[in-house]
Amino acid sequence: MAGLSRRRLIKTSLAAGAGLVAARCTAPSGTPNNPAPGPEVNTNQIKDVTLRLIGTGVSQVNEIRDKAQEDLGFKIEMRALSTEENNQIAITQPDQYDIFDGEYFSLPLVIPSGNLQPLDVSKIKNW
Structure with missing residues (x-):
């Protein structure tokens, strides 16, 4: 040194x-x-966002959708499908939906496709 x-x-x-x-x-x-990077829930940056949901008709309640759109500030598009159509789209067309609402007995068919992403419910207030 x-x-x-x-x-x-x-x-x-x-x-x-x-x-x-x-x-x-x-x-x-x-x-x-x-x-932090991620969705800007409390800003005007989400006003042109459309959240696309596929599921069977029993889960698609227009009054709930309308209130959610009013409260959250973005559009929610719901597609009511038969169980078979719902599973087929979930497996083969992952770019056609943002939220999959399927029956529990459909999960063994859909999960292996790798098209679903779980939600970390610990990050959701009042879960």
């Missing part, structure tokens, strides 16, 4: 330490100064 003075070592160490501290002192993800 010839040529490295104590002063130079201290200055370099302090500069490196300051850099590390500055890098670690950012706002936590999801705060106003460092927004």
Whole structure:
């Protein structure tokens, strides 16, 4: 370590330490100064969004859809299908829907397709 003075070592160490501290002192993800990536539920950025739901007719209640659209600020499109059509679209046309509402006995057919993504209910308030 010839040529490295104590002063130079201290200055370099302090500069490196300051850099590390500055890098670690950012706002936590999801705060106003460092927004988390993801849907912007409380802004006007979702006003042109349409959420597409496929399912059987028993789960498609127009009054609930209308109230949800009013409260959430985006459009909800519901397609009432037979069980067979619902399963077929869920398996073969994943780009045609955002939410799949199927009967429990359909899950062994649909899940292996890999087209469904589970929801982390721990992140949903009042689940």
